[in-house]
Amino acid sequence: MKREPFINNRLFCPGPTPVPDRVKHAALDTSLYHRSDDFYALFLDCCNKLKPIFGSDTLPLILAASGTGAMEAAMVNLTAAGDEVVVLNAGKFGERWEKLAKAYGCNVEVVRSPAGEAPGSDEAVAALKKLKSPRAIFMQANETSTGVRLPYEDIAQTVRSAFPHCLIVVDAISSLCAHPMKMEKMGIDCVVAGSQKGFGMAPGLAFIALSSRAWKSISKRERFYFDLERERKGQEKGRSAWTSPISLVQNLSEALLLIHEAGIDAVLAQHARHGAAARAAVHAMGLKLFPKGHYSDALTTVAVPQGLDGQALQNHLKSRYGAVFAGGQDELKGKILRFAHLGFVSRFDLLDGIAALEFSLKDLGWRFETGSGVGAAMRSL
Amino acid sequence: MKREPFINNRLFCPGPTPVPDRVKHAALDTSLYHRSDDFYALFLDCCNKLKPIFGSDTLPLILAASGTGAMEAAMVNLTAAGDEVVVLNAGKFGERWEKLAKAYGCNVEVVRSPAGEAPGSDEAVAALKKLKSPRAIFMQANETSTGVRLPYEDIAQTVRSAFPHCLIVVDAISSLCAHPMKMEKMGIDCVVAGSQKGFGMAPGLAFIALSSRAWKSISKRERFYFDLERERKGQEKGRSAWTSPISLVQNLSEALLLIHEAGIDAVLAQHARHGAAARAAVHAMGLKLFPKGHYSDALTTVAVPQGLDGQALQNHLKSRYGAVFAGGQDELKGKILRFAHLGFVSRFDLLDGIAALEFSLKDLGWRFETGSGVGAAMRSL
Numbered sequence: 005m006k007r008e009p010f011i012n013n014r015l016f017c018p019g020p021t022p023v024p025d026r027v028k029h030a031a032l033d034t035s036l037y038h039r040s041d042d043f044y045a046l047f048l049d050c051c052n053k054l055k056p057i058f059g060s061d062t063l064p065l066i067l068a069a070s071g072t073g074a075m076e077a078a079m080v081n082l083t084a085a086g087d088e089v090v091v092l093n094a095g096k097f098g099e100r101w102e103k104l105a106k107a108y109g110c111n112v113e114v115v116r117s118p119a120g121e122a123p124g125s126d127e128a129v130a131a132l133k134k135l136k137s138p139r140a141i142f143m144q145a146n147e148t149s150t151g152v153r154l155p156y157e158d159i160a161q162t163v164r165s166a167f168p169h170c171l172i173v174v175d176a177i178s179s180l181c182a183h184p185m186k187m188e189k190m191g192i193d194c195v196v197a198g199s200q201k202g203f204g205m206a207p208g209l210a211f212i213a214l215s216s217r218a219w220k221s222i223s224k225r226e227r228f229y230f231d232l233e234r235e236r237k238g239q240e241k242g243r244s245a246w247t248s249p250i251s252l253v254q255n256l257s258e259a260l261l262l263i264h265e266a267g268i269d270a271v272l273a274q275h276a277r278h279g280a281a282a283r284a285a286v287h288a289m290g291l292k293l294f295p296k297g298h299y300s301d302a303l304t305t306v307a308v309p310q311g312l313d314g315q316a317l318q319n320h321l322k323s324r325y326g327a328v329f330a331g332g333q334d335e336l337k338g339k340i341l342r343f344a345h346l347g348f349v350s351r352f353d354l355l356d357g358i359a360a361l362e363f364s365l366k367d368l369g370w371r372f373e374t375g376s377g378v379g380a381a382m383r384s385l
Numbered sequence: 386m387k388r389e390p391f392i393n394n395r396l397f398c399p400g401p402t403p404v405p406d407r408v409k410h411a412a413l414d415t416s417l418y419h420r421s422d423d424f425y426a427l428f429l430d431c432c433n434k435l436k437p438i439f440g441s442d443t444l445p446l447i448l449a450a451s452g453t454g455a456m457e458a459a460m461v462n463l464t465a466a467g468d469e470v471v472v473l474n475a476g477k478f479g480e481r482w483e484k485l486a487k488a489y490g491c492n493v494e495v496v497r498s499p500a501g502e503a504p505g506s507d508e509a510v511a512a513l514k515k516l517k518s519p520r521a522i523f524m525q526a527n528e529t530s531t532g533v534r535l536p537y538e539d540i541a542q543t544v545r546s547a548f549p550h551c552l553i554v555v556d557a558i559s560s561l562c563a564h565p566m567k568m569e570k571m572g573i574d575c576v577v578a579g580s581q582k583g584f585g586m587a588p589g590l591a592f593i594a595l596s597s598r599a600w601k602s603i604s605k606r607e608r609f610y611f612d613l614e615r616e617r618k619g620q621e622k623g624r625s626a627w628t629s630p631i632s633l634v635q636n637l638s639e640a641l642l643l644i645h646e647a648g649i650d651a652v653l654a655q656h657a658r659h660g661a662a663a664r665a666a667v668h669a670m671g672l673k674l675f676p677k678g679h680y681s682d683a684l685t686t687v688a689v690p691q692g693l694d695g696q697a698l699q700n701h702l703k704s705r706y707g708a709v710f711a712g713g714q715d716e717l718k719g720k721i722l723r724f725a726h727l728g729f730v731s732r733f734d735l736l737d738g739i740a741a742l743e744f745s746l747k748d749l750g751w752r753f754e755t756g757s758g759v760g761a762a763m764r765s766l
Contacts, residue, residue: 013416020631023415031412031587031632034404035394037709038588068451068589069610070628076610085607107609200628206412207419208449208589208630226466228488229450229457229611247451247581249589250401251412252630328418 007324016357017330018148018178018303020200020207021347023255027205030258031251038250044242046257051239053260054211056268058195059186064213065235066256068249071177071198074210075104077230078142078173078194081214084223085109087139090131092123092159096149096333097175101142108225111135119336120305122147122154122298125162132167140171140193145179149333151305151342152295153183157190164191171218177201181263182275182302182346193218201302202271204262204348205255262348275301278345278354281384285358288380289365290372294340303344312370314338320364327360351385388705397702397738398711399529399559399684401581401588402728404636408586411639412632419631425623427638432620434641435592437649439576440567445594446616447637449630452558452579455591456485458611459523459554459575462595465604466490468520471512473504473540477530477714478556482523489606492516500717501686503533503679506543513548521552521574526560530714532686532723533676534564538571545572552599558582562644563656563683563727574599582683583652585643585729586636643729656682659726659735662765666739669761670746671753675721684725693751695719701745708741732766 015022036043047066054064067073079101083089089110091101094117105112113131117123123143132138141163145156160172173194176185180195181202187195193215200207212232222233234245263271279301286293286306294305308314314331315338321327330342343361345354358377366374396403417424428447435445448454460482464470470491472482475498486493494512498504504524513519522544526537541553554575557566561576562583568576574596581588593613603614615626644652660682667674667687675686689695695712696719702708711723724742726735739758747755 017418028413032409037398070449072627073610104609108607206632207628208633226489228485229454246453247588251587252589
């Protein structure tokens, strides 16, 4: 079906997220040399502006990699082969921790949650108790593949008091800027993040922050590209060990400026409002949420009902309305639709996404009152 | 000293190199999702367009990393701990191969060349003969820290015939597009490159190509982020294992289009002309080249003469004329000045760089006939 005039593609997938003009234009000055005082100042300013977003009392580091690179950096700097670790696997990204830990020779105890459910602190502690001397526990803050927000603060506090020496590592790639992170206060030892989620820019940068405790406990292991001690020594002066992706750091600098102008608390509150409004819209359209509670405020996951073809719905949203939603991955393919409201998303962007979903559902024959989703969201806002 | 009106900063450092407008603007469409057929097609097209630049008969892969990431990928996929390897160390980047090989537990035989000199095939073979069963030899095509172009083709052919099973690995990060690379024909097993050199775009992407022989000889070793077999399986369909830096791939796509429009042979010939012209200019200004032969066509390295302060010259070029040249690193600090003519550099850009150098030399009291460098370069062109 031919698309109406003036409809451009827009991203409603859980990363990359919409990029503000100011952020994308920041990379158009291509006269910056990464080994210059100008760049060192820009880089260090970014690290400093990341600090309150991580809630760390140490400097977060910037890596030239996608988020998985920061996950690998956490694994190879904080564990050694043979270390006992627990992985909370609540989906595709939990599985990534599991694969990483196994690839690097850890002795892994896995807590596997059914898709759409979140593990709790009891399960985390029970798994740790099975080990003689647990070195670390790995989890997500937000499991992007299912739209579940893990109770990471509660898990961290419970684990910290039961296992004072266990390092607590949280992948907050799709969570930072959407859900509160105060790693120092929450007792979290390592948080990893990526540029293309809450930071409203392209992928290609990964971020990692370690607690003072974690810095004192770096493991012995072969590593080079992801050697965090080397990075820390340089980045404290704005100098990355390896060539930094200059254009992406320029994007980041502008994005961080926008976040701090708005205020982190205001950004977090907006994500909470948008999450609630999106969920209200889903119910009003007669659809069900996929997660059993523990709803993410970064993305809303709809269970595709019987009688609707999930893949056809996703394709229709894109081809007819330019709305790029995400489907399910692996065994969830066709069964869920993921609608992200992460990063630089205004209430109008949110309503546009809901409206695109309503039009598509109507086109595909789903019976509900057109406008009910948008109306419910507006009342919720 | 206050800068004259209308002088903008311009890069004459060996990476990042100047970025054409078409290349930078290609990243302004931020509606592309990396898990979509549109992106898979764009990505695969980039890999295919890299192939003739590497001269490989297999598909080059794109990694979300800076060039050092591709060096690490070569090391961890082609060697195992305890393997015997030779490293040709002709400067800071040769040293990086050495550090990488040692970090990953190889038994390393190093051929160290004095700064400004290149190792030859005799030295490579002599080093390999010291080992019982050499697994691989690592070298640079172009040693960026000194401006020396290694005789990599000759070394590769000699090593290939003397040690048929030894893998030959070449870091061509600052060489590709400036010096010919036909890895299959030259008998080279692995070539690594980076986006911010001959490709006229920002850093953040690394490239790696393996010969069919190398693909059949992947080592057993712990790896995850830089697992090339996993990448190959996906990238043959345009799907990177980890989230791809979308904006940088858009830049790359446009840059590769420009390179193929001009023709690779024309691009190589231009680098050769510019190298010769830059060297003629240096001599005409009464200065000396730092390398003892084996001149790079990617950058020209000037030996800072007695009576001139190298650091002051570099600072003056930048502050007064907006011309960002590179100095020496580590023990070469203040002793050399590096003038790059790599990537999307026209003859006018080249002349501008030479003119900026002339004006700066004159300001700092170096005695020569102003205009002699530019004139010599123009006659050479």
